[in-house]
Amino acid sequence: MAIADLVSAGVEQEGTLRAQDLVLPPSEFWSKEFRAAHVRRAVAAATADGLLKVPARTASREEWDKFDADCDRQMAEPLARGLDRYQACVQETTIGGIRVGVVTPKQGLTRENEDRVLINLHGGGYYANRGLSFGLLESIPISSIGRFTVITIDYRQAPLHRYPAASEDVEVVYRELLGKYGASAIGLFGCSAGGDLAAQAVGWLRRKELPRPGAVGILSFAPVTSPWPWGKEGDSRIWRVGMVPKSSISYSDAEVLDPLTWYLESVRANDAIAFPGSSDAMLATFPPTLLLVGTREYWLSAAAVAHARFLRLGVDSSLYVMEGAYHAAHVGGETPEAYDANAYVARWFNQRLSKEHSAC
Secondary structure, X not given: OOHHHHHHHOEOOOOOEOOOOOOOOOOOOOXXXXXXXXXXXXXXXXXXXXXXXXXXOOOOHHHHHHHHHHHHHHHHHHHHHHHHHHOEEEEEEEEOOEEEEEEEEOOOOOOXXXXXXXXXXXXXXXXXXXXXXXXXXXXXXXXXXXXXXXXXXXXXXXXXXXXXXXXXXXXXXXXXXXXXXXXXXXXXXXXXXXXXHHHHHHXXXXXXXXXXXXXXXXXXXXXXXXXXXXXXXXXXXXXXXXXXXXXXXXXXXXXXXXXXXXXXXXXXXXXXXXXXXXXXXXXXXXXXXXXXXXXXXXXXXXXXXXXXXXXXXXXXXXXXXXXXXXXXXXXXXXXXXXXHHHHHHHHHHHHHXXXXXXXX
């Protein structure tokens, strides 16, 4: 094909497409509630309305504590709505010295789930959402719908800590739970960075010669292929800086994304525990794995490719795709789409975890 024909068609020789004046209308499949939520999120993202300023990497512990408290205040209202809607109970405690929130449904556990437990690992890019609030937002719908006990962990994060601090915290809680539950009755799940941590935990626990958990949910994420934050990108790279697609990132975008590099910055690229997507041998060791992703988020391509790899490697892999959904659109369960996604996650764990009753 002649170069002139390529240029006029907006196509470059290696296959790059140039789309001018792209207009992306709302999906016709959205519920009215999801459309309203999408508009609110998109406007807030575009105007930075309510966006908290992240402290400098070298900021004092006091400054980071204030940032954490501000994050908690922002989540107070949606958390109250979640507790009211899903009728769950929350107990704050420690397990092995690690701060956790234990979520149980007010309607009680099913008989099967008296002997099963889920561990939640909250999102936040390994630098935000320290504490329990965001993890509770993720855990409450799953606990209520599936009638599970869900334990959300306040794991250590950057910039005060580095890899593998979070994995060590997961190990501590997991070891303690093995005293009450069989490994095949313990599920791990997390959203965003928490999904990354759940994937890392598979290899980390194996390195520590601990039995493999029964199932793993990687939500709004995928096993990372190379150093954080991106690894291999794929078609969905256009969503890497938020809810408006961009073909490249600006200097200001890069500044906003920089905190995502802190936690794993010193890890070697060939570390298959930190970057499980870099190794077929590592992925082949995974228990049944659930990937959940939206069609308007960065991790769509990586999740689709990971699902295909898992299937090729003989892993029991499931993929749930939310139409038109932005990053972490299922968290909180306030739209019909989010409710359905959380209901599927709960049902999936109910189907995958061991149904044998413990001897205790």
